[in-house]
Amino acid sequence: MTADTLLARITDYANRHNPYPLYAELREAGPVVLQADGSYLVGNYHEIAALLHDPRMSVDPRTRGEVTHKPPFLRLDDPEHHRLRTLAMRPFGPPHSPGRVDAMRGQIDQITEELMAPFEAGRQLDVVDDFAYPLPVTVICRLLGVPREDEPLLRAWSDALVAAADVRPGDDTTETNQTGDQARIEMGGYLVNLAEQRRGKSSDDMLAAFVNELDPALRLTQEELAETAVLLFIAGHETTVNLIANGVLTLLRQPEQLDQLRRDPDLLPQAVEELLRYEPPVHMRERIPLADIDIAGTTIAQGTPIVLALASGNRDPRRFHEPDRFDPTRPDNQHLGFGSGIHLCYGAPLARLEAQAALGALLPHLGTARLVQDPPPYRQNAMLRGPRHLPVQL
Template sequence: MDSATLLARITDYASRPDPYPLYAELRAAGPVVRQADESYLIGTYHEIAALLHDPRMSADPRTRGKVTRKPPFLRLDDPEHHRLRTLAMRPFGPPHSPGRVEAMRGEIDRIIEELLESFEAGQQIDVVDDFAYPLPVTVICRLLGVPREDEPLFRAWSDTLVAAADVRPGQDTAEADKAGEQARVEMGGYLVGLAEQRRGGPDEDLLSAFVNEPDPTLRLTQEELAETAILLLIAGHETTVNLITNGVLTLLRLPEHLDQLRREPGLMPQAVEELLRYEPPVHMRERFPHAEVDIAGTTLPEGASVILALASGSRDPMRFHEPDRFDPTRPDNQHLGFGSGIHLCFGGPLARIEAQAALGALMPHLAAARLVQDPPPYRQNAMLRGPRHLAVQL
């Protein structure tokens, strides 16, 4: 087939269950493949990594002059991106220290235990709706300091935001966008109000840390506080749901590795890293050159749409030995599951801890479980790829 149609074929919903043969076709076509819509598609590891670290590559869609609204900070460039990311990350603790996220392990274990209490042998469950979806929403609520009685309200807003980002064919996109924007405004107002209640009386939660920052030059504005908290929800939620669900699907398809992890639970951190490489939650990211950029013999024009196929890069045989084989003991696993460079996924550390705890706790329940439908139905979104439902017979 024509390599100029690769992006259209990869993003076609029919390819959602298994896009990996198309990624192999992409890598064979060349490091950089121009598409029919004049975008540039890149699927090889070293070229993707180089561009993720290239300061000439912008994450800001306003670079192309087609978007006027200021995007969240994960779509901004330095120095503005660096300032907001630094402010948002400060409450988590210094780099390489346990920090607030690590301190959440006990609370995460308790939330998981509560979710698993209803699981019984012989029961059919939906891994997404019954486990992988409610877990990160509840964790984010506890991390931010949302009162328990308000968690259902927070979940309703989250449902609306997720639905707005995963519109089905034939669905009214304008209506979904309007509902998503309304949920964003309401959630932002709620979080700002909650943070103001914590001013002067700091607690251990993130909102208290944001609003009681002692250095006035480092404080978030109300708008920045709301956007950062909402971004934490989205970044820490979407990645985690897909990571856990893809993990369960992979292990039920590969029972020998499920047995291996039951025998050797200490391998779980490595197994999660391998899942981030083998079945990542984030498949693609878009960038825009500030100026002409030469890469692998191709010149990327200023302002062009450049699609970095992270999931393809993480299966590049020029970087990984036997890349299509799942190996929970894989050494030197520098995958692209959470991106790289200055826009390394904001929710990554939290997603890793949640996935390790969740999959570890699920192991006894999966010992004699089976998939009810394989492949399962997938979400519409090709960039944040994961099953919409995953029916499992315990």
């Protein structure tokens, strides 16, 4: 095996259960490693952090002619990214003040409590299907105003979109991308239609807030509304499913740390941050340089894909002491679990709140629980890495 096959090996499903030895190999190979498909792979913390804040790095796939339609703001550069992200965040409330997400805390606790009902001694449950998935999906459906009975329809669209967004070096992605484009169009149309039903009506949800905006300068176009609503639904649950499932798996594998958290649940917020470093829900992000760029002595030509291995940066011993150890009390934990810079994960505040509520509710049950299968089956997606199922015996 050579260094130029690292991305292919990291994204190979055979290594999904434990890609961390490959990330260690990446960091040893150098700050920047050319891959067989012509892309570059970056795995060191400080180089990744600098690139996430570098205005010469683009996220817009149109810079390589990949798409012709306008992407969601997650895939746009400033100033258009800033404009749309600001408009999308307005229903959440003013920056740095308690907004719609904080106001959901009581509902999140209630939903969590309802989902805990089947957690009885002697039962076998799937943490993903029975808890980690329905919690954030129920929350984001309530935030947007989506009828809960329509969730299976949105899940199918969401799965197709996430598959299309994955990093797949050397593969023929035409069919996957076409399926993703069709899902984006259908899901966007559904959400816009739902929003139009609320036009001129009083309704306390985000779709209503978008279509009833009084200031013409702050209104989203139909296309922008479709892309933003789709992004909100996906960002509102995808990372959280992985965060909760990875968290339960980690704690069941680490009984000493689990006991520590059961004795001192006030450590939960800090433990969630450590989970975001140790087993992050997002493993990679792609960037495209808008000009020739030098990274640690390597010149990368304009338009060449650069894959930032966030999960590798989170385990970089040059930045974190004993990085392969899960430590819920870890200080100075500036991880890359949600990225960094202007494209910091849009759903991060909601994911943190939901993970704290979920793990707090699960802690009393995990002390006597055991994993039915370890490693569990993982999702196909290498970029958004987490168990597809997580069966546990209570």
